[in-house]
Amino acid sequence: MNLADISVFDLREIEERLELHYSATHRDGYTAPCGACGEQVTQDSEECSCCGTPVVWRNSWEWKRLYGSSEQRIRELTLPGPDEDDELGRELLAELGRAGFANTSQKKRWDKARRNISEKDLRGMINHVLDGTNKRGVLSHLLNWTDKVVREAKPKSKSAPQKGTPQIPSMPGE
Numbered sequence: 001m002n003l004a005d006i007s008v009f010d011l012r013e014i015e016e017r018l019e020l021h022y023s024a025t026h027r028d029g030y031t032a033p034c035g036a037c038g039e040q041v042t043q044d045s046e047e048c049s050c051c052g053t054p055v056v057w058r059n060s061w062e063w064k065r066l067y068g069s070s071e072q073r074i075r076e077l078t079l080p081g082p083d084e085d086d087e088l089g090r091e092l093l094a095e096l097g098r099a100g101f102a103n104t105s106q107k108k109r110w111d112k113a114r115r116n117i118s119e120k121d122l123r124g125m126i127n128h129v130l131d132g133t134n135k136r137g138v139l140s141h142l143l144n145w146t147d148k149v150v151r152e153a154k155p156k157s158k159s160a161p162q163k164g165t166p167q168i169p170s171m172p173g174e
């Protein structure tokens, strides 16, 4: 998701715009128009009640009380996620407690693995890396492995078609 797809509001900007008309006691009651549909969005909103666009309020006590750090939320929302029909990718990220891939290059490598490795083999590889005691770096570990599998599964010549599923090489470093 891009930053442009999120409605980001800043209570301080409202305060600066209203100047003397700004009321500190009315602080939590100010609203702003959704960037996508124009519906007025309140500070207790996680998403627009009309169109579902994610909402982030900066400098709002109310929003922060309910949802935590606005910058953290923006970072999470803008991380690349798995494709819409990629159930396995969603499962993997949920298992790792991650909101998305670390960057677009990591997502591209995962998509490549999805295209070239059967779901059954991929699941086996995921279970294998998840068995490790250290969950940090699991995703880059897995992607190093899938990169290697994809590379080595490429047929060497057209005259000798491969039969059956390619051999899954062992994980790098084993």
Ligand SMILES: [Zn+2]
Pocket: 034, 035, 036, 037, 038, 039, 048, 049, 050, 051, 052, 053
């Ligand atoms: Zn909206």
